[in-house]
Amino acid sequence: MASAPTLEDLLRNCTRSALHLEMRDGYMRDDPLFLRWLSGQRDDPADQASWWSPWLQLIEETTTRGIDVRRARIISEPASEYIRFEHEITFRNIASGEQVRWLPHRQATDLALPGNDFWLIDGQHLLVHHFSGEGDFVDDEVTLAPQAVSLCASAFEAVWARAVPHQEFRLT
Template identity: 60%
Template sequence: MSPSATTRIDELLRGTVRSALHLEMRDGYMQDDPALRAWRDGHRLDPADRASWWRPWLDVIAETVGRGVEIRRARIVSEPVSEYIRYEYDVTFPNVAAGEQVRWLPRRNAGDIPLPGNDFWLFDGRLVRWGHFSGDGDSLGGELTEDPAAVRLCADAFEQVWDRAIPHDKYTI
């Protein structure tokens, strides 16, 4: 079965054999997310209590990385960072523990990088999944393309961002 616009990212990851690249460029997403609300109320993940944060998404990441797939996520962020980015920063350590590589690029250092207009995932250097969001950061779904020009744009943009970005363990907010 070939993927369609309704194929979930976890399903796409399960079919990935070499690499999955994810570029995030917004300063906020899903403001009504229950996990974000809990964080606002003071809840923090306990690094020592892996069972409390090893949710299904991280199982997919760990399984995918365990098959030898490299998963890299880069985030372009405004500074000072938004409340949402502070939350995202605080909850990134489980992604790293699952095997995902994460880097942060201050937006001021991305000015001369040709970037696509949307966040994206790039699977195995051949399939782009655009992420569409409302102005408030709510997900409006995705769109898939294997168009060579789109793949090239995303691959080039991601690598330029990655080269300039700061590894999660070295980035401070």
Template identity: 60%
Template structure:
């Protein structure tokens, strides 16, 4: 795959599985939507137009094609404000067809985990995201090396098996 492929393109080309592992407690602290959430704004799940965004249509399209889309988040507890925000805005992802689970970090101690968040498409193509210490995305890279994709696939599955489904998880 060409290195310049975007997340959206990789998902559009995906045939079977797309898994996403998130391991940070903070992302993009300067996000205006996060600022609005901190100021008290909450999405109105009854007003789809207020929370629907193009990314969610990408998920719908993939799931409609038969792709299983799963996201696992490893979180410290008590959770950061940013993780509480992510928790609050996850229902649209679920409505789009994504499966989401949460794993408290204390339950991940004995798991071998990669050093970066990633997407893995069809078990063969990794999209690695690199973030600054403040949680801003710096860049991404695509990796197709079988040893690395296998490590990440195994790490994701280990997390997924222990993680709590979104509907059962309550942030501490």
């Protein structure tokens, strides 16, 4: 049996769109970048060589091919320290060609949302992220199940339509 494709595989083979929905207020809180940020170290957006990464390179290669890469984040307010960190380093995502929007949970009450964060590639490959209660990565699951794909596609678009572009969004 062939192994499931990774997110990197899916992005490299993507032909139209890559949509990412995040709904947690914290992820992998032992991430060295987050710990560095907590200690007061900040990236200089003008010094791209100091913060560019293989992930950002992959996203740039994807967007350069004309792929629509969009990330929507649903967050609690006031924002957690982790969300403050994410908001501050989102200039990296933008530099790689991603579009990013933010939506407070309070404005998402009437939206039908899936139970997990996900990437939806080309409207058909759904990569679902599973995290522990503490926000640590557990595993990914790839599915082509039409009902799950349809729910995630409609949820993403509903969030995107209501969310605020990164450049205009201010944390509380």
